[in-house]
Amino acid sequence: MKAALVQPPVWWTVDPPLGLAQIAGCLKHHGHEVFVFDLNILLWKDRLKKYESLWGWEQFHFWNQPEFVSRFFAEHEALVSRYVESILRTDAPVIGLSVHNGSHLAALEIARRIKAGDKRRKIVLGGQYFFFGDKVKEMLSESCVDAVVCGEGDESFPELIRRLDCSGSIEPLPGVWIKRAGGLISGGEPIAIRNLDRVPFADFTGFPMELYTDPERLPIAASRGCVWQCRFCSARAFWSGYRYMGGERIFAEVLHHRKLYPPRGHVEFYDITANGDVKALHRFSRLWIDEVTARPARATGWKINAIIRPEMTPEVLRDLRKANCHDIIYGIESGSPRLLKAMNKGFVVPVAEEVLRNTRAAGIVTVGNFMFGFPGETEEDFAQTLEFLRRNHASFSRVYASATFTSLEEKSYLKDHQKDFGIKEVPPERFHNLYWESDDGANTYPVRLERYKRFRALAISLGIDAYKGVNGSLEQDHLANLAQYHHYAGKPFSAVANYLDYLDGDLYHDPTHRHLAEQRPALDALLRAQKALTKANLLAEAVPEAEAIGRDVERQVRDGAGVASILAECKDRKGEAFELARFLARAWCSLKSLPGQSFRISWEGGSFVLYWSQEKAPGIADLRALRSRMDLHLRLAEVEIRRGEDRKPAPACVR
Ligand code: B12
Numbered sequence: 197m198k199a200a201l202v203q204p205p206v207w208w209t210v211d212p213p214l215g216l217a218q219i220a221g222c223l224k225h226h227g228h229e230v231f232v233f234d235l236n237i238l239l240w241k242d243r244l245k246k247y248e249s250l251w252g253w254e255q256f257h258f259w260n261q262p263e264f265v266s267r268f269f270a271e272h273e274a275l276v277s278r279y280v281e282s283i284l285r286t287d288a289p290v291i292g293l294s295v296h297n298g299s300h301l302a303a304l305e306i307a308r309r310i311k312a313g314d315k316r317r318k319i320v321l322g323g324q325y326f327f328f329g330d331k332v333k334e335m336l337s338e339s340c341v342d343a344v345v346c347g348e349g350d351e352s353f354p355e356l357i358r359r360l361d362c363s364g365s366i367e368p369l370p371g372v373w374i375k376r377a378g379g380l381i382s383g384g385e386p387i388a389i390r391n392l393d394r395v396p397f398a399d400f401t402g403f404p405m406e407l408y409t410d411p412e413r414l415p416i417a418a419s420r421g422c423v424w425q426c427r428f429c430s431a432r433a434f435w436s437g438y439r440y441m442g443g444e445r446i447f448a449e450v451l452h453h454r455k456l457y458p459p460r461g462h463v464e465f466y467d468i469t470a471n472g473d474v475k476a477l478h479r480f481s482r483l484w485i486d487e488v489t490a491r492p493a494r495a496t497g498w499k500i501n502a503i504i505r506p507e508m509t510p511e512v513l514r515d516l517r518k519a520n521c522h523d524i525i526y527g528i529e530s531g532s533p534r535l536l537k538a539m540n541k542g543f544v545v546p547v548a549e550e551v552l553r554n555t556r557a558a559g560i561v562t563v564g565n566f567m568f569g570f571p572g573e574t575e576e577d578f579a580q581t582l583e584f585l586r587r588n589h590a591s592f593s594r595v596y597a598s599a600t601f602t603s604l605e606e607k608s609y610l611k612d613h614q615k616d617f618g619i620k621e622v623p624p625e626r627f628h629n630l631y632w633e634s635d636d637g638a639n640t641y642p643v644r645l646e647r648y649k650r651f652r653a654l655a656i657s658l659g660i661d662a663y664k665g666v667n668g669s670l671e672q673d674h675l676a677n678l679a680q681y682h683h684y685a686g687k688p689f690s691a692v693a694n695y696l697d698y699l700d701g702d703l704y705h706d707p708t709h710r711h712l713a714e715q716r717p718a719l720d721a722l723l724r725a726q727k728a729l730t731k732a733n734l735l736a737e738a739v740p741e742a743e744a745i746g747r748d749v750e751r752q753v754r755d756g757a758g759v760a761s762i763l764a765e766c767k768d769r770k771g772e773a774f775e776l777a778r779f780l781a782r783a784w785c786s787l788k789s790l791p792g793q794s795f796r797i798s799w800e801g802g803s804f805v806l807y808w809s810q811e812k813a814p815g816i817a818d819l820r821a822l823r824s825r826m827d828l829h830l831r832l833a834e835v836e837i838r839r840g841e842d843r844k845p846a847p848a849c850v851r
């Protein structure tokens with residue numbers, strides 16, 4: 197049977213999406229004809245300039261915003277329609293879309309267009325978005341979706357298609373949800389594949405290989421799951437248990453790709469933990485050493501994610517290197533023994549130091565992942581991490597400082613036990629995986645960002661390569677994230693200032709322009725309030741009962757009075773006292789015009805001070821400066837949108 201497979205945005209652009217290639221391999225193995233459409237890379241290639249940086253992974257969250265995604269599709273309509281027509285032209289009766297966190301809305305946009313083109317096509321969704329099962333009903337309730345495959349699709353999807361071929365309808369199978377008689381039916385729990393040696397090779401034929409940004413690299417996954425259960429990690433929830441391919445099976449797949457793609461001399465292992473079974477990894481290395489000794493032209497560099505364990509002996513590491521293992525990335529996370537324990541990491545510091553030293557000594561690029569602000573991390577713990585880096589700097593070729601510091605990942609132990617870790621409780625609608633803070637307020641996003649920066653600065657000063665992020669600039673992304681954090685924390689001025697700083701480096705970033713535009717009414721109201729308050733403060737010097745008037749006006753506003761009725765009540769107040777009440781009433785009333793905002797005016801040291809949420813309002817000059825920068829940016833954005841085709845950078849006079 198014919199099947200079309202589609203990768204919607206957003207996925208990264210470095211190499212072909214392995215999940216889709218894996219499904220393609222499985223379908224071909226069962227004799228189906230497969231057509232692949234990596235719309236992620238195709239749309240990335242021809243995206244409008246204002247969406248240029250949207251493929252940076254710290255910005256994936258924009259793809260979870262319905263309004264943003266529909267605008268993106270509307271603005272790329274001609275392109276999308278062309279691809280949808282090509283999908284329809286394959287005549288494939290079944291079309292599978294690979295969905296991840298960040299691509300579910302785009303998947304629906306594409307599915308709707310396919311169904312509108314031909315409603316007989318069966319649309320099946322699969323991918324990591326459905327590993328937990330909680331998103332199934334929502335997605336399946338969309339009329340454009342016919343079925344959802346939960347969990348690993350290697351066996352269930354080919355079986356679904358086989359039955360469709362026989363019976364003409366989609367049947368419920370373990371892991372597969374379908375629609376029937378107006379309801380949703382589950383075929384039962386998904387089955388995790390126990391024997392990975394049985395899984396067919398991933399298939400990259402049909403992917404536009406010339407478009408991926410790394411021309412040398414091919415992905416492979418030789419195991420699923422992890423042997424540990426670190427508190428912050430969601431690996432266990434994604435992949436049950438730890439399953440791995442034998443050395444021979446890994447060898448066979450690497451060799452297969454090596455022969456098919458001679459220019460692609462690097463294999464990237466997407467295993468979360470490639471050394472969960474050191475013997476299998478070692479066996480693969482020995483086979484690969486024999487192969488490249490016999491045929492040096494086949495030499496392939498490769499890279500793995502690994503855990504620190506004593507079985508990574510100098511002998512194993514030397515063999516890995518001989519087999520051309522270039523890089524090993526170890527999850528170190530912290531140099532504090534106390535914190536490593538709290539994280540449930542399965543190693544102790546001395547073993548880490550030894551394994552790192554031996555890895556480097558074997559000639560392997562030795563990389564350490566570090567994270568910041570794990571709940572309970574004190575300045576002393578962090579100092580131990582810095583000390584660990586100093587002490588072991590000669591063992592590190594590179595460090596990856598986690599750009600999300602400590603993220604509360606869905607289904608991680610940490611996310612599910614926030615209270616036990618002293619994370620401040622917030623209503624579910626305010627929950628944010630990045631912007632959480634500790635009960636005592638000592639561990640916040642800015643604090644974590646600060647530690648991240650100090651860590652990177654130390655690494656750089658020690659001559660260690662400090663990784664700079666994927667597809668973009670981490671500094672830029674942090675400004676955007678900091679802006680969102682301030683927005684989240686109810687500090688709109690700081691948010692606006694960060695957005696503006698962000699735009700200085702990424703002038704065309706459409707979502708940021710829109711965030712700023714959303715802030716404008718609030719800024720205008722605040723500007724009016726601040727002006728009125730400045731006048732009130734000038735008068736306050738001459739009015740002894742200023743504070744009492746302030747309280748009186750505040751009470752009246754709280755009771756719902758407007759400027760006119762407040763002034764009517766103040767008739768008996770004369771001259772400056774009356775004027776003071778007038779300006780205070782104006783300030784209050786313009787603030788009241790901001791729905792959903794919290795603010796207060798307090799009397800401090802003989803004058804009135806305006807607070808907007810927790811943020812002290814900036815002075816009038818700062819406000820003007822902000823406004824003029826904002827206007828300039830918005831004007832440029834509008835000009836840019838009008839200019840359409842001509843997308844040359846605007847003159848450099850941004851500020
Ligand atoms: C490559 C990768 C990345 C890349 C690219 C990801 C991207 N979104 O562009 C980068 C570096 C950008 C990245 C970033 C992040 N990642 Co990541 N990443 C991976 C990694 C290593 C490989 C993915 C892969 O190719 N797997 C192998 C293939 C074979 O599996 P698969 O895609 O799931 O395919 C199977 C099924 O899903 C299904 N299937 C897939 N497609 C289809 C289609 C159909 C039609 C059907 C029927 C079935 C089906 O069948 C396939 C075979 O069984 C995984 C770890 C892992 N081994 O999975 C983590 C992983 C996906 N990442 C993870 C995390 C936590 C992150 C980050 C949040 C990290 C961070 N703190 O910043 C970010 C967030 C990015 C995001 N919003 O998605 C988590 C969970 C992700 C999540 N969505 O919650 C994972 C599982 C690692 C872990 N901790 O367990 N990641």
Ligand code: SF4
Nearest residue numbers: 422424425426429431
């Ligand atoms: S070792 Fe890595 S993949 Fe395994 S549980 Fe810990 S953080 Fe997750």
